[in-house]
Amino acid sequence: MKTIHLAAAALAATGTLAHAQDDREGWPESFTVGTASQGGTYFAYGSGWANLVADELGLTGGGEVTGGPMQNMALVHTGDAQFGMTTMGPAAESIAGTNPIAPGMTMDNACAIFPMYQTPFSVTALSSSGIESIGDIPEGARIGFGPAGSTSDTYFPRMMDELGVDYERRNGGWSDLGGQLQDGLLDVIAFAAGVPVPAVSQLEVQTDVNIIEFTEDEQQQILEAFPVSQFEIPADTYTTLDGDARSVSMWNFAIANCDLPASFVNAVVDVVMSDNDRMVNIHRAARSTLPENWDKNAGVLPWHPGAARWFEENAGADIPADQIHGG
Template sequence: MIKSILGTSAIALVAALPALAQEVDRTDWPTSFTVGTASQGGTFFVYGSGYANLISEELGVTGGAEVTGGPMQNMALVHTGEAAMGMTTMGPAQVSIQGKSPLAPGLEMTNVCAHFPMYETPFHAVALSSSGITALSEIPAGSRIGFGPAGSTGDTYFPEMMTALGIEYERRNGGWNDLGGQLQDGLIDVIGFAAGVPIPQVAELEASNDVNIIEFTAEEQALMTSLFPVSNFDIPAGTYASLTEPARAVSMWNFAIVNCDLPESFVYEATRVIMEDNARMMQIHSSAATTVFENWDKNTVIPWHPGAARWFTENGATISADMIK
């Protein structure tokens, strides 16, 4: 079952040199680790590859990024232990813990623990300017919309959002790079992105095409927040070259996750490395601006790993006992 979940995910491992500032108990530490990310061309892959390398460099444990189908698959991989770490979004995390994941129906993924807050995932659409589509309500019936990899956050929620807005569409799946190529070639009409901004693939599209960043209206935002676990979000002007004013969107929080069986001291040190060097995290991806202590309380779904909880409580967080594994 695990192999069928993983598929043919690629694993890129990097060797690291020990860089611990002080001696810690390394009893039972893993000799290597992988971080489940998502498809190449998306924010998860860039962010996850970067923080895997950072932990490797600082703790001297070989680690790297693993290309996956995104948040839903990462929950499965981390639960089974096939990936020690990963990245997920609150919506997919909630349904996976409840045993409602489409990848493994009935399997309650309760061996997944929270590691640290990442950033919000805005939902917004992109079309070529030549399509004439400037608003969600202008998407023609039967349009081919790419929602990202099957089982990803975008694929889980964006189609339901389109249906709620009365938009008829043909569903297409694929990695962000692949969907970007299909949009340029006229094989699809719109991409519904759900990823931390700026999304690398959107910037690549802008480099050779005129594109429209399609925002939600205030009324559409209100409907989305009433139906789904999302909140209002403004994509700042200048995030993309073609975005001259803030764009309304809706968003969902992302958290890094770890297998609950990892040693407490290892997860504590990995948490310290990430949370105490935001400048390095910002070099990895600008979305890490929200990877800060103050956002620990954005997790209301995933129980904390004891090692991560120890770092956050030492720094002032108040985590209830029932939210620590």
């Protein structure tokens, strides 16, 4: 208890009295947020909010490199990570027991805590390749789909199959794949990540790239076949774009182990959701990290009680009791 009292005194001294006065019984002294590979949006965004929460609540915490949404569901479910981030598709598969990391395990002890942003699916190639559309991708193209088990690796190969693309599948972290594309070891990278993707922004600085959008027909075909929404990558996302780029997307949510104290999770959500400007300074994708987007969970994940209380009290959320863990 001595550590808790000292932390509370320090917080009061730094002006974060509201959080210091919370009931801190059972709070961890440190925490980790499962993100994804370096060079991707998950790592930048997740490490950013982890550091923000740690600073505001007087705890030790940070982002951890992982394999992405599928692995994060497993880590948070088992309690090996207190927090993580996932996408609605992998979340649904994990709860259904079809997560490839642990087939047959129903990962229902990972709870939703706040909406993050939409993950667009986009394709990048070097301008020198001559690939300007999905139809231009040559037979047997070497395509980097991101880390094994990531949202991109789970869904983008299926999308390419749906669109009739013949390819060799390659995996790796986004920064590594960006280097391979630049070195001619890959023909295409198929990104599923919040925009701007750091690896794409870095490529733009170093070489000429084509950011390839879907045609209207391709977009419609994917919308009919997968749990995604229509999306346009704004023109100001990358210097390469002359206009908005047609895409599809999945929503991302931050998750917590359902057994964490409600007061702790409530305080974490308050730090993240109460000042959007701070989050946007961490990553531009956080422009969608807004209270009104609580409904994008759409019943896929159970809500953590501490998070549900925050959205009910601050965003007018009407979350059914049977969608709240333990409710």
